[in-house]
Amino acid sequence: MEIVVGFVIRMHAIVLLLHITATCAQKRPNFVFMLMDDMGWGDIGAFGNPAKETPYLDRMASEGALFTDFYSANPLCSPSRAAMLTGRLPIRNGFYTSTYHGHNGYTPQNIVGGIADSEILLPELLKENGYHTKLVGKWHLGHQEQYLPLNHGFDEWFGAPNCHFGPYDDQTTPNIPVYKDLEMQGRYYEKFSIDRKKALSNMTKLLTDQALEYIQRMHDSETPFFLYWAPDSTHDPVYSSAAFRGKSQRGAYGDAVMELDYSVGMIIKLLKDLKLDENTLVFFSSDNGAAMLSNKCCDGSNGPFLCGKQTTFEGGVREPTIAWGPAFVKPGQISNQLGSLMDWYMTALDIAHIPLPSDRTLDGISLREVLAGGKRVERPLFHYRGNTLFAVRWGLYKAHYWTWTNSWEEFNKYGYEFCRGEYVANITTHTQMNYTSRPVMFHLGRDPGEKCPMKYDSEYDAAMELIRDAVERHQQDLVPGEPVLDVCDDAVMNWSPKGCEAIGDCLKSPPSRPYKCVWLH
Structure with a gap:
């Protein structure tokens, strides 16, 4: 009898422990990172776009925190995404090129390198601590x-490793593959159509x-999760589904924004319906x-x-950024906190009570208290x-050590420049301007458009x-990482990705x- 009673007690304890473990796991916060592609600060109604075609993002901002002064860690896709996921500037994590001074690099399909x-x-850190993780969309780190x-x-992963350039x-060049986990399922412009x-x-x-x-499945299994949602329809060539085509007064780009807005609304609605909003932090921004581009007038707005x-x-580099989650974000905030996509790394680990890596320099800060309505x-x-290093912002002051747009070679060959309809003398040039001895400074409170350099007076000196x-x-403490964007090779393009045999591709x-x-800019 004692043996039976002891067995029953032990089984009861085991069941109770399993229940407590599952409950604790479900109580761990979930994270949803929404990173758009080439979306501008002025593309969203809550940030002032006059078309007011983003009702779901506008509502997300009113229910959460709108960040007016939030930045990417780089003005180009791959380095920006690498910085967000590592919490480190591209100069540290290796997502830069050393073969040109002051030129951007990224990960086209002929790049040899990738994330170290x-x-x-x-x-990785979330997974080690019991989280399930999924990327949906564009990777762009190799x-x-x-x-x-x-x-x-x-x-898990569903998406593509590169931009949807093509066809x-x-x-001479393969179309970009779309993956499910480790195996390609088809290619853009073929199985995955883009017109x-x-x-x-x-x-x-x-x-x-x-x-x-994914959200539904994680809810049903009571598993804490990290979802990185990275659609790319606002990157050239822009696209939307037929249900949104022609709906925007802003043309095809606006249609893409409207569909992304609707998708954000669907994701937020599901979190609410499943009551996951009570324990989920959602960030929205752009890379x-x-x-x-000076030869096009159909893309986004930077306000x-x-x-x-x-x-x-x-x-x-200034991005339309919103944080949402009733348990973590004081609603209705308009925050002037100076923020960076690298802060998402620090903030998620802080909220999840996961220690930061101690063997490296991190460049972000935790925004946990700021989200709750605390001091900047x-x-x-x-x-x-x-x-x-081209520029530094401190408070409302921004000092430019170097300035330019892009090379004369690129401008003369393609007609490209990156300041459509704008010109500031000796600033928006096709030749790199060296101001390291006496940086050009703008006061972003009085002059957010960086049109009028400050005088060299006592305010400037301070x-x-x-x-x-x-x-x-x-x-x-800056130790540059080994650059991964220096070497290209056409042989490494997406000729035969894993899984191509199964689909005859x-x-x-x-x-x-x-x-x-070759990086022209």
Whole structure:
């Protein structure tokens, strides 16, 4: 009898322990990171877009916190995304090129490098602490197998490793593959259709369905989760599904924004319906500013800010950012906190009570108290272009050590510049301007568009003293990572990704001939 009673007691204890474990796991906060592609600060109604075509994002902002002064860590996609997931500037995590001074680099499909194994990504730390992790959408941190998401902390992935450029002929250049986990399922412009002429594709709907299914499944299994949702329909060539085509007064780009807005609304609604809103933190932002190509007038808006993507002017790096989650975010906030996408790394670990890596310098800060309505944190932000520190913001002051838009070579060959319809003398030039001895400074409170450089007076001197001290401290512990954006090779393009055999879509690659990548800007 005693044996039976003891057995029953032990079984009861085990069941109770399992119940407590499951309950504790479910109480751990969930995280949803929504990162748009080339969406500008002025594209959302809550940030002042006059079309007012983003009701779901506007509601998200009213129920959460709208950040007016939030930045990417780089004015281009791949370095910005690498910084967000590592909490480290691209100069530290290696997402820069050393072969040009002050030029941007990214991960086209002929790039040899990718995210280093030595970098500790946020999903890795969350996974080690009991979280399930999924990326839905664009990766852009390297497309060779060793660099793909499932080798860097993600349990699942549906999306593409590169931009949806194309269509290509699959002979000189392969079309970009779309993956499910570690195996390709097809290619853009083939199985996954994009009609460039009509600006039509169902990709945003597919990515939204993937996100909704994942949230539902994690809820049903009572598993804490990290969802990184990274659609790319606002990146050239823009697209939307047929249900949204022609709905916006802003053209095809506006249609894409409207569909993304609707998708955000669906994700937030599901979190509420499942009562996961009580324990989920959602961040929304963009990887860099909207493209302001001078030969096109159909892309996004950076509001009052100078220039766009590729530049370290405000239009290139200030992002439309919203935080939402009733348990973590005081509703109705309009926050002037100086923030960075790198802060998401620190904030998630802080809220999840997971220790930070102690063997490296991190460049973000935790926004936990700010989200709850606490005081702003004074801090500098460093804006690099490639391997060079171009600008520093401290408070409302922004000092430019170097300025330019893009090269004369690119402008003369393609007609490209990145400051559509804007010109500031000796600032928005096609030649790199060196102001390191006496930086050009703007007061972003009085002059958010960076049109009128400050005079070299006592106000300038006081601000520059603070900024020089911040730069000196920053450079004292700066150890640049090994650059991963220097070498290209057509043989490493997406010829025969894993899984191509199963669907009969393996292509013949050319011989390997590594060469120095060409970055015109």
